[in-house]
Amino acid sequence: MPRPVAERWFERQRIDDDVTLLWEPHVDRLIRCNIWHVRGRDADLLVDTGLGIVSLAEAARDLFDKPVIAVATHTHYDHIGGLHEFAHRLVHRAEAAGMTDFRDFATLRSADIEAAILAGLRAAGFAQADELVTAYPHAGFDVGAYRIVSTAPTRIVDQGDLVDLGDRRFEVLHLPGHSPGSLGLWEAASGTLFSGDAIYDGYLIDDLPTSDVAYYVRTMRRLRELPVRTVHGGHKPSFGRERLIAIVDDYLRRKGAA
Numbered sequence: 001m002p003r004p005v006a007e008r009w010f011e012r013q014r015i016d017d018d019v020t021l022l023w024e025p026h027v028d029r030l031i032r033c034n035i036w037h038v039r040g041r042d043a044d045l046l047v048d049t050g051l052g053i054v055s056l057a058e059a060a061r062d063l064f065d066k067p068v069i070a071v072a073t074h075t076h077y078d079h080i081g082g083l084h085e086f087a088h089r090l091v092h093r094a095e096a097a098g099m100t101d102f103r104d105f106a107t108l109r110s111a112d113i114e115a116a117i118l119a120g121l122r123a124a125g126f127a128q129a130d131e132l133v134t135a136y137p138h139a140g141f142d143v144g145a146y147r148i149v150s151t152a153p154t155r156i157v158d159q160g161d162l163v164d165l166g167d168r169r170f171e172v173l174h175l176p177g178h179s180p181g182s183l184g185l186w187e188a189a190s191g192t193l194f195s196g197d198a199i200y201d202g203y204l205i206d207d208l209p210t211s212d213v214a215y216y217v218r219t220m221r222r223l224r225e226l227p228v229r230t231v232h233g234g235h236k237p238s239f240g241r242e243r244l245i246a247i248v249d250d251y252l253r254r255k256g257a258a
């Protein structure tokens with residue numbers, strides 16, 4: 001069935017003076033990640049870059065009036081499609097090689113997802129249709145030709161490294177479990193955490209081939225101790241500390257680790 005052509009590909013919402021959320025409204029919720037832009041004094045921070053179906057660098061050009069430090073919270077395809085467009089590209093050590101030479105799964109078609117995994121996703125309300133897009137960026141868009149562009153990180157980061165915007169400083173937290181190189185960006189001064197897919201207020205995925213439940217449990221226990229005020233996740237709406245504790249405790253209970 002032919003899809004409508006979207007008038008614009010990215011939506012955005014100003015969260016506060018410095019933080020803007022961007023997202024791709026015409027893609028299935030499964031692969032609709034949050035793209036966070038943080039305005040700094042000397043540089044801007046971009047946390048994840050979406051699917052790369054349409055150029056993020058062009059669509060959000062008005063936001064980028066300084067050098068942009070683009071960080072991949074991890075290298076699942078819905079988070080890194082636009083990474084190659086930016087001059088500064090940060091990836092955790094554990095997933096750097098996989099970004100330089102991207103061979104991981106990436107598709108806009110439900111049929112390409114392994115049957116058992118797709119059944120689980122569909123039970124959770126995702127990927128109900130054949131295609132994972134509900135509109136096309138232009139007429140004649142070829143869903144089957146979708147690819148991720150490999151790109152080498154310009155800076156490989158690890159636990160404790162700092163991302164400095166001049167007036168704001170974020171510490172890299174290594175948060176494995178969902179994926180080996182999942183990271184969060186923690187600003188202690190404001191109690192703000194950009195958490196990627198390590199934690200968000202929704203269905204958390206820990207059963208991918210590269211997921212690790214034991215690591216995930218450890219990550220959750222660690223997040224529970226963090227004095228957060230605001231969590232901006234890789235999917236779904238932002239939340240505060242009380243909700244974080246509830247999500248963590250629910251996860252630990254389900255894994256028999258409470």
Ligand SMILES: [Zn+2]
Nearest residue numbers: 074076178197
């Ligand atoms: Zn992910």
Ligand SMILES: [Zn+2]
Nearest residue numbers: 033078197234
């Ligand atoms: Zn994700």
